Amino acid sequence: MTTRHNDGSGGRSGSGAKKESFRETVAGAVSAALAALGQLVGGLGTALLALALLGIALVTAAACLVGVGLLLAPTVLRALHALAGRERARLARHGVEVIAPEPSPTQLRAALADPATRRAAGWLAVHATFGLILGLCGLLLPIAAVRDTAFPLLWPLVPDDATSTSLGFGTADSWAEASVVSLLGVGWIAIILGLTPGMARLQARPALRLLSAGPEADLSLRIAELTATRAAALDAHAVELRRIERSLHDGTQNRLVTVTVLLGAARRMVARDPAGADEILERAQSAAEQALAELRAVARGILPPVLADRGLAGALSGLAAHCAVPCRTDVELPERCAASVEATVYFVVAEALTNIAKHSGATRATVTVRSRGGRLLLRVEDDGRGGADEAGGSGLAGIRRRIAAHDGVLSLTSPVGGPTILEVDVPCGS
Structure with a gap:
């Protein structure tokens, strides 16, 4: 599976690309x-x-x-x-x-x-x-x-x-x-x-x-690493459950309560004021449609359907197309990875592009995905002002937890003045 998505700036000729690759x-x-x-x-x-x-x-x-x-x-x-x-x-x-x-x-x-x-x-x-x-x-x-x-x-x-x-x-x-x-x-x-x-x-x-x-020390280090990975996975899972609970409680549940109240009011008014009951039913229908939309958004946050429909390459192309900063994707995956790994990479790219659009002041971004030796390598780069700080509340800590849950590695290079490069190395899974 190979796809390349450009931001409209034009492509190089085949001979030019070959010369650049040779250089x-x-x-x-x-x-x-x-x-x-x-x-x-x-x-x-x-x-x-x-x-x-x-x-x-x-x-x-x-x-x-x-x-x-x-x-x-x-x-x-x-x-x-x-x-x-x-x-x-x-x-x-x-x-x-x-x-x-x-x-x-x-x-x-x-x-x-x-x-x-x-x-x-x-x-x-x-x-x-x-x-x-x-x-x-x-x-x-x-x-x-x-x-x-x-x-x-x-x-x-x-x-x-x-x-x-x-x-x-x-x-x-x-x-x-x-x-x-x-x-x-x-x-x-x-x-x-x-x-x-x-x-x-x-x-x-x-x-x-x-x-x-010796092997004993290596085993001890591996046990400590797996213990930390397990803790990160549980932490990421708890954070995700809290996010879903807040979304359902603050959004969908309130909409459904509104629908119930409006339907009850319409039922009481239908005999004595049919016109008023019809208006209330319209409000109830609108609230039900909003609840349905919010419920679909929550479901997409758990596992985006676009991954099953178009695969990781198509899903990332969709994210790049909707990014406020011109973004190019270059994805080469010979085969599908585990669904959980694809979902993690999708959310990592979504969070990274959101950060780029909000904080970086970049004029362009690039998302590159490769598969090498059973591992998926992701690279997100932008030409913004740099200075990204994991402790600054930009979502990088959440990204690191997601990657650690899959026994992966995340590295961030963001000197002041840019560019910012986020690299992820995670097993493809099975």
């Missing part, structure tokens, strides 16, 4: 490669420290055989845990979250029995070798790429017997041979773009496996 792909690949190179070089720093600490640890272990190393062991263990903490912090700066275990002992006997310390020692050995190699690659690959790509420009300046390539072999005796070297530089660039993100993940994998809290 975005190239820009994304370059950005990912640069981030990966930074991560690899940062890992090289901790790998050099790990290599030095590994050497010290081996010397200390040998010295323990004669008793001298027992005095140095606590210092080495503290250095190990400090380096592990530094590696966690480094990975966190690159978006790789490694949950730290409980503080580990620094006494040798207790450390030997501590699983976290043994895992940290294993990471030290792996990172000092394998991580060091990957870090060196991250440092040398861009140097080789620049050197070989620019070699035709440097060729007149190099000595006659100097090697032409960064690999250390081959000499260039003409401009043609020097130009061939630049093809090797292009190959290095292709390797950087294609392989460095995977190399960065490989360098970080030992830390993810060996420096994070």
Whole structure:
């Protein structure tokens, strides 16, 4: 199911869209490669420290055989845990979250029995070798790429017997041979773009496996997360019930009471004043129609019929069409999600567009929905003044409760001056 709704500003040609998509792909690949190179070089720093600490640890272990190393062991263990903490912090700066275990002992006997310390020692050995190699690659690959790509420009300046390539072999005796070297530089660039993100993940994998809290801690965190999610779901359910109760009590119920009173009055007047009874019946009919309209509004607030009739894409297009701010929707869903998830996303978009129209001062808004790996990704963006505050009573707290009830994640970015971006990641359900 794929739909795109425009605000009338006109569409791009197919070739123009393809060129823009190609530029975005190239820009994304370059950005990912640069981030990966930074991560690899940062890992090289901790790998050099790990290599030095590994050497010290081996010397200390040998010295323990004669008793001298027992005095140095606590210092080495503290250095190990400090380096592990530094590696966690480094990975966190690159978006790789490694949950730290409980503080580990620094006494040798207790450390030997501590699983976290043994895992940290294993990471030290792996990172000092394998991580060091990957870090060196991250440092040398861009140097080789620049050197070989620019070699035709440097060729007149190099000595006659100097090697032409960064690999250390081959000499260039003409401009043609020097130009061939630049093809090797292009190959290095292709390797950087294609392989460095995977190399960065490989360098970080030992830390993810060996420096994070054990399965027991992960299970405890998951239990705490599910407990909070359950509380949020119950809270959201209670809030929804109160909203429905207020709508029925303050609106529909009062209308129906009015209808009952008017019908009773008309019944008493029908024999002695038929004209007056007819007027009262008209008022009763109008009140009954208003009660019916309010009852339908309450029903739509529980589960909008448009979701069943047109699906999420059509429902969001309807919201965009009625939004006071020009809004474009871009929805690509290969299949339907669970009804409760679709209803939640619908209400989130409705609340977000209402906030945009009331508070943002925006001139345009965009709603994007994608399905990736069994999860539904929603993004609502506007070009308004920004400064949205969840504690300011704008309905964002209610949106967060709705998302948490489905074990989803909501993030809001709204710097002063804009733009405001609301992103939702929620399981599609079944």
